[in-house]
Amino acid sequence: MPEQGWVNQEMENTKKVVAINGSYRRKGTTTELTKAALEGAASVGMDTEMILLRDKDIRYCTNCLTCYKDLDSEIAPCSIDDDMEEILHKTMDADGVILSSAVHNGFVTGLMTVFFERMAWRVCRPTGRLFVLRGLPQPRSNKTRALATIVSAGGMPTRLGKMFCNDGTPFMRQNGCYYLNADWVGGVYAGAKFSKELRGEDWCKAYLYKILTEEQLKEARELGIKMGAMIKADKLKPVHPFGRIGSLLDRVTAWFIRE
Numbered sequence: 001m002p003e004q005g006w007v008n009q010e011m012e013n014t015k016k017v018v019a020i021n022g023s024y025r026r027k028g029t030t031t032e033l034t035k036a037a038l039e040g041a042a043s044v045g046m047d048t049e050m051i052l053l054r055d056k057d058i059r060y061c062t063n064c065l066t067c068y069k070d071l072d073s074e075i076a077p078c079s080i081d082d083d084m085e086e087i088l089h090k091t092m093d094a095d096g097v098i099l100s101s102a103v104h105n106g107f108v109t110g111l112m113t114v115f116f117e118r119m120a121w122r123v124c125r126p127t128g129r130l131f132v133l134r135g136l137p138q139p140r141s142n143k144t145r146a147l148a149t150i151v152s153a154g155g156m157p158t159r160l161g162k163m164f165c166n167d168g169t170p171f172m173r174q175n176g177c178y179y180l181n182a183d184w185v186g187g188v189y190a191g192a193k194f195s196k197e198l199r200g201e202d203w204c205k206a207y208l209y210k211i212l213t214e215e216q217l218k219e220a221r222e223l224g225i226k227m228g229a230m231i232k233a234d235k236l237k238p239v240h241p242f243g244r245i246g247s248l249l250d251r252v253t254a255w256f257i258r259e
């Protein structure tokens with residue numbers, strides 16, 4: 001029998017992947033894809049959890065700026081007492097974060113947008129700098145996380161949708177990596193596949209026939225495996241808005257812009 005202390009340490013060392021799911025449907029396609037990604041992550045030893053935002057009490061941001069004014073806390077306080085507190089603690093505690101959403105109006109759901117609004121200044125402080133710009137979001141936590149996105153579309157085929165109906169992926173990727181001090185693992189865009197061949201009027205009801213394919217589920221599962229492997233390899237590097245040259249730019253501009 002291993003000693004209690006050893007067991008506790010093992011549990012502490014277990015890496016965690018949390019999925020924040022912004023779909024309005026409990027058993028929808030986004031949820032299925034998210035589950036597949038978490039199964040992939042679990043298969044390589046990750047502790048996993050899905051948070052379905054629709055089941056949580058999440059209210060609109062009131063722009064009271066309580067969080068924005070706090071420069072010290074790792075998770076800034078909020079004047080609203082709802083489930084965001086618990087969700088943000090789980091998110092910041094995680095080693096990998098999967099953000100998933102249905103494609104709504106070419107973007108993400110309102111729920112996911114509200115989540116980002118409520119997260120922004122609670123996990124970032126307005127002390128960031130980019131060239132001469134001041135007051136930009138800067139992650140409050142130094143921990144490097146892995147980030148992946150999943151989006152599920154109802155009418156757009158994958159290739160076209162990825163190009164022309166996919167504002168959600170870059171939004172979640174860029175802001176997610178920036179806010180959560182995260183490295184980018186990859187994304188799944190599950191374009192429209194239908195349960196039957198659509199003809200004429202069927203196209204007006206295309207969303208009703210949307211199904212997931214085995215291939216899309218496999219892609220999501222592989223994304224989870226990749227996330228787990230990257231976390232285990234311990235080689236995550238936070239994505240900079242200016243890419244690889246970002247840290248060099250930071251150093252050079254910091255030299256020229258003296259306080």
Ligand SMILES: Cc1cc2nc3c(=O)[nH]c(=O)nc-3n(C[C@H](O)[C@H](O)[C@H](O)COP(=O)(O)O)c2cc1C
Nearest residue numbers: 023025028029030102103104105106153154155156
């Ligand atoms: C308000 C709304 C807007 C939508 N906008 C789009 C869209 O822009 N492009 C698209 O391909 N599908 C769109 N859809 C369809 C959903 O993306 C599709 O039903 C998706 O599979 C839903 O994911 P879910 O199963 O997790 O709910 C929209 C659906 C709703 C309700």
